[in-house]
Amino acid sequence: MTGFWHRCHSPGVCFRIIAIIIAALISSVPAFSAQVGVIMAAGGIPYYLAIQRVIEEELAKEKDVRAEMIIERPAPNEMAWRNATRRLVTLESKVIIAYGGGTALAAMAEAPDLPVVFCAAFDPAASGIVGANVTGVATKAPLFALVNSLHKISNYRKLGILYSSSEVDSVRQAEIVASLGGNVVKTDVKGLDTIFFPDDVQAVFLTCAGAVQNQQAITGIIERARAGKIATASVFAESAEQGVLIAMSVPAEEIARKTAKIVAGVLAGGRLSGAPLLSSGSRAELVINGGEARNLGFAIPSEILTQARVVE
Structure with missing residues (x-):
């Protein structure tokens, strides 16, 4: 190094060369x-x-850490969620992303020392999802607006609600919809063989339950609704693209980006203690399946069309 300084006639140039070398060495260090x-x-x-x-896309942009996703897809019940949590702990997960309130509660109970970031949980505070090592992105779509739009389209006299007593978010949604009044019948769905429409319903409301919203269940529900000319509504906007008549939820991209930001902070060494619970923020999106409306013989009121995104 002494020889380097002797050969370097300009100290400013020498410092710049050293800075370039150091920057190159730092950039070559793998995440x-x-x-x-x-x-x-x-x-x-x-x-x-x-x-x-979108979460995976956002985390892939992080330069200092490479997130390796370990995805568990358990059955929608507490024991399965707890077993999934134990497997993730064994695999040395640094943080757990829990979709929905029930999974978050199970993960918190099974791994109290591991950071838990819930994603798209419905009204988590009311569900008891609080603690020093948990936070996430809450979403509470306006159920009244969704049910009101469903009624204006179908003019139903009796509404069926598909929910799961095993999932706290689903139970809460069913309670809220039932409290809005009218002739309402709830069906507790445990699996594909327990999905049925109560007699004489003209419309069916789909809560966020995994037993209701998984792709196989949705397919069966839509087939039955078409056969009976029954209107359907869902708390997930993506359901409309599968064939549900009307759906409403906060855009998935917004939920994902906020969740990814929290997870990135944890991986960078941050702590969840004292971290704020984030709201989804933006207005929920109303989506209508125009093809289903025509096939079922429903005319969509203009006041709803002006507020909705229409898919075919």
């Missing part, structure tokens, strides 16, 4: 890998899949 555990419903819920895709 460290960290396991990110994910718990989402079995069977694939399109809304959750859309969120997960």
Whole structure:
């Protein structure tokens, strides 16, 4: 190094050369890998899949850490969620992303020392999802607006609600919809063989339950609705693209980006203690399946069309 300084006639040039060398050495240091555990419903819920895709895209932009996703898709019940959490702990996950309130509660109970970031949980505070090592992105779509739009389109006299008593978010949504009044019948869905429409319903409301929203269940629900000329509504906007008549939710991209930011902070060494619970922020998007409306014989009021995105 002494010889270098003797040969370098300009100290300013020498310092710039050294700075370039140091920067090159730093940039050549590979990002460290960290396991990110994910718990989402079995069977694939399109809304959750859309969120997960954007989360992975956002985390891939991080330069200092390479997130390696370990995705568990357990059955929608507490025991399965707890077992999934134990597997993620064994695989040395640094943080767990939990889709929905039920998975978050199970992960918190099974791994109290591991950071848990819930994603798209419905009204988490009311569900008891609080603690020093948990935060996430809350979403509470306006159920009244969705039910009101469903009624204006179908003029139903009796509404069926498909929910799961095993999932806290689904239970809460069913309670809210039932409290809006009218002739309402709830069906507790445990699996494909327990999905049925109560007699004489003209419309069916689909809560966020994994047993209701997974792709196989949605397909069966839509087939039955078409056969009976029954209007359907869902709390996930992506359901409309599958054939549900009307749906409403906060855009998946916004939920995903906020969730990814929290996870990136944890992987960078941050702590969740004292971290704020984030709201989804933006207005929920109303989506209508125009083809289903025509096939079922429903005319969409102009006041709803002006507020909605229409898919075919």
